[in-house]
Amino acid sequence: MFRIIKNAPDLYVGDMIVYFVRQAAKGGPISTNGKIQAIIDRAYSVGDFLGREGETLLHYPETQIGNQKYTKRMLVIGMGKEDACHDLFRRAGGTVATSAMKTKSKKILVVLPEFVDFDKADMAQSLTEGITLGVYTFKKYKTKEDPDELIGNLKEVGLYATDPVAARQGMKQGRLAASASCVVRDMANEPGNLWTPASFAEYAEGLAKKYKFKLKTLSENDMKKLGMGGILGVSQGSVNPPKMVILEYKTSGKRTPTLLLVGKGLTFDTGGISLKQPLGMEDMKYDMCGGAAVLAAMQAVGELKPKRLNIVAIVPAAENMPGPAALKPGDVIRQYGGKTVEVVNTDAEGRLILADALAYGIEKYKPRTVIDIATLTGAVIIGLGHHRTGLLSNNDELAAKLAAAGEKSGEPLWRLPLGKEYTKMLKSEIADMKNVGKREAGTIVGASFLQEFVGDTAWGHLDIAGTAWNFTEKSYCAKGPSGTGARTFIEYIREWL
Numbered sequence: 001m002f003r004i005i006k007n008a009p010d011l012y013v014g015d016m017i018v019y020f021v022r023q024a025a026k027g028g029p030i031s032t033n034g035k036i037q038a039i040i041d042r043a044y045s046v047g048d049f050l051g052r053e054g055e056t057l058l059h060y061p062e063t064q065i066g067n068q069k070y071t072k073r074m075l076v077i078g079m080g081k082e083d084a085c086h087d088l089f090r091r092a093g094g095t096v097a098t099s100a101m102k103t104k105s106k107k108i109l110v111v112l113p114e115f116v117d118f119d120k121a122d123m124a125q126s127l128t129e130g131i132t133l134g135v136y137t138f139k140k141y142k143t144k145e146d147p148d149e150l151i152g153n154l155k156e157v158g159l160y161a162t163d164p165v166a167a168r169q170g171m172k173q174g175r176l177a178a179s180a181s182c183v184v185r186d187m188a189n190e191p192g193n194l195w196t197p198a199s200f201a202e203y204a205e206g207l208a209k210k211y212k213f214k215l216k217t218l219s220e221n222d223m224k225k226l227g228m229g230g231i232l233g234v235s236q237g238s239v240n241p242p243k244m245v246i247l248e249y250k251t252s253g254k255r256t257p258t259l260l261l262v263g264k265g266l267t268f269d270t271g272g273i274s275l276k277q278p279l280g281m282e283d284m285k286y287d288m289c290g291g292a293a294v295l296a297a298m299q300a301v302g303e304l305k306p307k308r309l310n311i312v313a314i315v316p317a318a319e320n321m322p323g324p325a326a327l328k329p330g331d332v333i334r335q336y337g338g339k340t341v342e343v344v345n346t347d348a349e350g351r352l353i354l355a356d357a358l359a360y361g362i363e364k365y366k367p368r369t370v371i372d373i374a375t376l377t378g379a380v381i382i383g384l385g386h387h388r389t390g391l392l393s394n395n396d397e398l399a400a401k402l403a404a405a406g407e408k409s410g411e412p413l414w415r416l417p418l419g420k421e422y423t424k425m426l427k428s429e430i431a432d433m434k435n436v437g438k439r440e441a442g443t444i445v446g447a448s449f450l451q452e453f454v455g456d457t458a459w460g461h462l463d464i465a466g467t468a469w470n471f472t473e474k475s476y477c478a479k480g481p482s483g484t485g486a487r488t489f490i491e492y493i494r495e496w497l
């Protein structure tokens, strides 16, 4: 869909040409193009267009003068006066996308703003991400078009920049990152009846074939032999058997460190016997967004092929259902590695499936670093709202790197503490620990449960319950699943390319 255009934008013939302007402190918006500035000035003087972020000015130039043809539409997008950052360009890209969809444009040219002091490759990357994510729709199960809904018709986006080399490099990175987020959205949008634990295994098989990853899928029987009582317990009320999906990317180096990624792949969370209330329960098909983010990150790993890092991805995939065979409150299970857990609340199931995956992955692959990602606690929404992912870690350096990667990717994180006082809240009378504390500090207590299974390994935990969907809507992030996590992982592993 994207290409770099080197010809002068004035001569562009297509459905739309897009320029950006900043909101100047005094004297109206600015543009380097005189003809456009005159139009902007007129709109500015009547008060219709001030260059504020997200404002748009659509103009219909003459499409033919003599033999010379011109573009059908000209769009000017305001970028406000806030300091430039990656997300400003991502949001600008999102506005390009919505405008293109509204006008049903198929072929557009986007002129990179030269007057903004910002790395041009990063600018092209963020714009590409914003446009790709902004035109994303999921219409697979619609049998007819809805006139009230926007549809993505965009086939060709040209990027015009005075530094085409940097722009091309950024465009490639942007395409890669955005396509990973779209893969997460695609999986998340699938309903619970059509995306089951087996679907995770099938998807991973496709990745393994395409990128020559090693794939191991543990079946229910394998899990029984290994003693993975957490994931077995959670899924014992379901007719869809659980899967533990393991993908390995290995470099040839001997002393290469290993990164372990673990994502919660709960394909539907009813709460089990501790049944959730019906209102909004349909959203619990999104309880697999962590697993989706991990597989999408592996797709990017397959493309990027880091030279100095081995990566293992594990998705414990299961469905949490009530039923005659389901776990009951008070049941005691034995996690991988032997720890016993009193399951006081069957709705705190994510930690049970993650614990097996973490303990197994750490024992088997001896990673230097482990990062897990999960829609783990409703409490993170109380703490951070839908604006930031919860970050918990036993390692300051890792926490700082993850926070930086999240910020740059437009997936901001916020760190919460861990500590003995929280771990103590999981004390059980009859087993090694309970799976829930009281209501207080729910996100920290959930993470503290996981911490019991990572030992001394540097570990980061991303609680995306507030950000995986219902995310603060942005121009490039419409209603529905956001695809969060994948871009943060991609940014995080750049260090080892």
Ligand code: BES
Pocket (backbone or CB within 6 Å): 269, 271, 287, 345, 347, 348, 349, 350, 375, 376, 377, 378, 379, 436, 437, 442, 465, 466
């Ligand atoms: N999948 C949910 C967490 C969740 C809740 C995600 C709301 C997104 C929105 C998780 O399995 C869960 O139910 N957690 C419980 C834990 C509690 C019982 C300690 C919760 O948050 O209520």
Ligand code: ZN
Pocket (backbone or CB within 6 Å): 269, 271, 346, 347, 348, 349, 350
């Ligand atoms: Zn639950």
Ligand code: ZN
Pocket (backbone or CB within 6 Å): 266, 269, 287, 347, 349, 350, 375, 376
């Ligand atoms: Zn859950």
